[in-house]
Structure formats: structure tokens, C-alpha cells
Amino acid sequence: TQLLEQSPQFLSIQEGENLTVYCNSSSVFSSLQWYRQEPGEGPVLLVTVVTGGEVKKLKRLTFQFGDARKDSSLHITAAQPGDTGLYLCAGGPETSGSRLTFGEGTQLTVNP
């Protein structure tokens, strides 16, 4: 069974600060997805990384996939209140149509 450890679970920061969320595993994943979810809504895909060492940027968000494809990080620069939400990392799928492995989630609160 593949496991993804996500940290921190809760993060409360002030507007303008930077933060990093980590996802780590002892297993190799074919890809790693990052989702953001707001209360009462489904998760929305932010990015998919597939190549070891890959770095993707989405405005103030930077996503990195580890060289060995076992870990990933999400860095947010100059956080804004609109960034508040639950961030989820998910690994896989192992085969087409199979399940994703989710991390525990990081609840981010950015205070104005």
C-alpha cells in the first residue's frame, strides 16, 4: 500500500508571508497532483508533475517533484487571503483508471 505523508496539517499565517507544504513517501509515484479545495466544494486540480526533478510555476505557486519521484513540495510566495483553503497532494495512479493516493491535507489560513 502506498502512503503519502503531508505536512504541516494546519498552517495559519499573515498575508504576505511565504510557506511550503511537503508531501513525502517511501514509494515511487508515476505522477503527483496538487489540489485546492474550498469549504463545501470539490477539489480543483492545480497542477500535475510527472518527471523527477520537475518544477512548475503557477503565478505565486511553485510545485516541485523530487528527483526520485517520491516527494513533492508546494511553495506559495506572498500569500494572500484568497489562498486560504485545503491543499491536497495525490500520487498515482499506478495504472490507468486506478485510485489516487491522497495525503492528509494541509488546511491553510491566510489572515489579512
Add this chain to the structure above:
Amino acid sequence: GAVVSQHPSRVICKSGTSVKIECRSLDFQATTMFWYRQFPKQSLMLMATSNEGSKATYEQGVEKDKFLINHASLTLSTLTVTSAHPEDSSFYICSAPSFRERGMFSRETQYFGPGTRLLVL
């Protein structure tokens, strides 16, 4: 991107009644769909994998007679919570994987529905 819808978005029911939740892939076909349960500020917990044309695969600890899944077509899966009790109150989310061809590579992406909030009184 691909769109997955869920209906209803929220439902309140009395203890002992059954509630059906629909998950539809609107612009693509999905032979597989996934049903999740989520508690406040926590990650998604996979309940079962819905397979078109065959029985659903349930995760350990999920009662198959309690949570009935029917994958009626390539665009529709339903989850029925039978004899609901207050402890079944939760946020239920479905997802469906879809392939998108990009140059030489095809990449599978999972698309999530907006979720259904169930409250059992």
C-alpha cells in the same frame, strides 16, 4: 477541462431513510468512478471504486450493503446510503479519470464533482 457533476448538492433526511446521490461525467465517458467521504478539514477517504458493467470494489471497513453503488452507464454512477443514520452525515465526493491526448503522451487526470452534503437528523 472535463466536468463532473453531482446531484443533489445537499440533502437533509430523517434517520432510517435512504438517500441516492448521482455522479455524472458531462463531456467524457468514465468506465471507472470513485466515491469519497470527507470530514471537515480532513483529506478524502476513498470508499469504493465504481466500475461500469461490474460490481463496485469497496475499501476495507466500508459496508457494501450500507453504501450501494450502481454504475448505470458510462456517464453515471450512483451512491445510495441505505437506512441512513446521523453518523452517516458527511460530505460525499465523486471523481472520474479522463485521458487527454497531449502530443505524443496521454495523461490521465482525475476530475472531481462539487460534492454532496448529507445531513441525517
